[in-house]
Amino acid sequence: MDGYRTSPSNSWIYPTVILCLFGFFSMMRPSEPFLIAYLSEPNKNLTTTQITxxxxxxxxxxxxxxxxxxxxxxxxxxxxxxxxxxxISFIITWLLLLFGQGVTSMQVVEFFYGMVTATEVAYYAYIYSVVSPEHYQKVSGYCRSVTLVAYTAASVLGQLLVSLANLSYFYLNVITMASVSVAFFFSLFLPMPKKSMFFHAKPSREIKKSLSMSAVLAEPHEGEALGCGKEKSTSEVPATSGNVHDDQRSSPKAKNATLRVFAQWFLDLKECYSSKHLFYWSLWWAFSTAGFNQILNYVQILWDYKAPSQDSSIYNGAVEAIATFGGAVAAFAVGYVKVNWDLLGELALALFSVVNAGSLFLMHYTANIWVCYAGYLIFKSSYMLLITIAVFQIAVNLSVERYALVFGINTFIALVIQTIMTVIVVDQRGLNLQISIQFLVYGSYFAVIAGIFLMRSIYIIYSAKCQKKVQSPAASQNPEGPHSEESRNTIVSTKL
Known part of the structure; x- marks a missing residue:
């Protein structure tokens, strides 16, 4: 490890390759599009009601x-x-899927899969602690794209094995088990970072200044984190020596380290969410991600309801592959679209939320499985397009550290909303709705989101037009013209 550290030009290659290999094999899960069909087989003998x-x-x-x-x-x-x-959680999940029986065993499966998804943050954050800031954009693209490629390849492979080789769902899970085991093997070879984003990073003058009035923050810190926002230069983020962690432990002030970190997070979040632009994009992110996760969690049950796997051929793998590819193309296209997002961004959120709602209503009302598949393709591609825009809008004005914090809070809020939705709509202690009716509720949910952002976008556009009329007479007498710096700043400040 020290050897690769001593070669700055190549220091980012080894951890990036290992992490990408981990990401590829952890996402190479051909059994996932066929999970509900597998659980409904006589071998598992679980009813749709129990699964749902x-x-x-x-x-x-x-x-x-x-x-x-x-x-x-x-x-x-x-x-x-x-x-x-x-x-390890991946391996336990698929061992239980392969050999576990009954509702309780499958509930334990879902718990460990919750551990898998909760720990994803480490995958996306790790690389920023072992490479220098000038490589952030490059390694972010590698780490994110490799998971997309793996998921698409796994979906195609699963579909081909089911449709052409007539392979049972059990052996698809065996292949997945082998793949996640390889991922675990590669994780053991990752270099151990010597610094982290928050707890083991050196203090900066900027943070010291912002926290100097707080009695509890005697020795503030600075770190780098997950995301693709504005990065600080290498000189602003000095390399952390291997003894920093030990020095913090030996210092009497280390007792308050956790308190300092949480206080810093609170101040950062307060500053970030004070921006109306960031607040509303984060609001859409949280609510839409909650709905999106709910759709992903239950869409296979809807497909099985429309076309039972015991009575017909299913093409879940092909649909997931096409949906992922379509979402990737849509997300890629965002980089080439020139739009005034400050003015029209929330209108885009409203319009595409209408598309999301319409596709979910289509999935509810149709009796044709192919139309249901098409609705899902539209829904997933639309969401991936918008979430890419949202990530960009939030990240563009934030440091990497703050982006990590905002991302984490937005994800947590989305999970709270999703949990409330699950308790009310799905859980047997709530309304316990039939799967088709659930998608009617989800469509209505996105329709409400669309209505909120449509009203908000109309207000923004109307305010901008009124401000433009007010500014026009003043601009005509301004010797620098309507594009002077003062005029531009006045207009921008009143858009939101």
């Missing part, structure tokens, strides 16, 4: 409970142990 109301909700609840503790633990133990934990 007793098993799948456990994932939402466990994910919610684990997310914040894992988020804190990930930074404190410096990522690698949490990535290894994710690998």
């Amino acid at each position: 109301n007793e098993i799948l909700p456990v994932w939402t609840y466990s994910y919610l409970v684990l997310l914040l503790p894992v988020f804190v633990l990930t930074d404190y133990v410096r990522y690698k142990p949490v990535i290894v934990l994710q690998g």
Whole structure:
């Protein structure tokens, strides 16, 4: 490890390759599009009601409970142990899927899968602690794209094995088990970072200044984190020596280290969400992600309801592959679209939320499985397009550290909303609605989101037009013209 550290030009290659290999094999899960069909087979003998109301909700609840503790633990133990934990959780999940029987065993499966999803933060955050800032954009693209490629390849492979080779769903899970085991193997070879984003980073003058009035923050810190926002230069983020962690432990002030970190997070969040632009994009992110996760969790049950797997051929793998590819193309296209997002961004959120609502209504009302598949393709591609825009809008004005924090809070809020939705709509202690009716509720949910952002966008556009009329007479007498710096700043400040 020290050897690769001494070669700055190549220091980012080894950890990036290992992490990408971990990401590829952890996402190479050909059995996933056929999970509900597998659980409904005579071997497992689970009813749709048991799967819908007793098993799948456990994932939402466990994910919610684990997310914040894992988020804190990930930074404190410096990522690698949490990535290894994710690998172990993958193996336990698929061992239970292969050999477990009954509702209780499958509920334990969902708990460990909640651990898998909660620990994903380590995968995306790890690389920023072992490479220098000039490589952030490059390695972010590698780490994210490799998971997309793996998921698409796994879906295609699963569909081909089911449709052409007539392979049973059990052996698809055996292949997945082998793949996640390889991922766990690669996780063991990741270099251990010597610094982290928050707990083991050196203090900066900027943070010291912002916290100087706080009695509890005697020795503030600075770190880098998950995301693709504005990065600080290498000189602003000095390399952390291997003794920093030990020095913090030996210092009397280390007793307040956790308190300092949480206080810093609170101040950062307060400053970030004071921006109306960021607040509303984050609001859409949280509410839409809650709905999106709910759709992903239950869409296979809807497909099985429309076309039972015991009576007909299913093409879930092909649909997932096409949907993922379509979403990737849509997300890629965002980089080439020139739009004034400050003015028209929330209108885009409203319009595409209408598309999301319409596709879910289509999935509810149609009796044709192919039309249902088409609705899902539209829904997933639309969401991936918008979430890419939202990520960009939030990240563009934030440091990497703050992006990590905002991302974590937005995800947590989304999980709270999803949990409330699950308890009310799905859980047997709530309304316990039939799967088709659930999608009517989800369509209505996105329709409400669309209505909120449509009203908001109309207000923004109307305010901008009124401001333009007010500014026009003043601009005509301004010797610098309507494009002077003062005029531009006045207009921009009143858009939101």
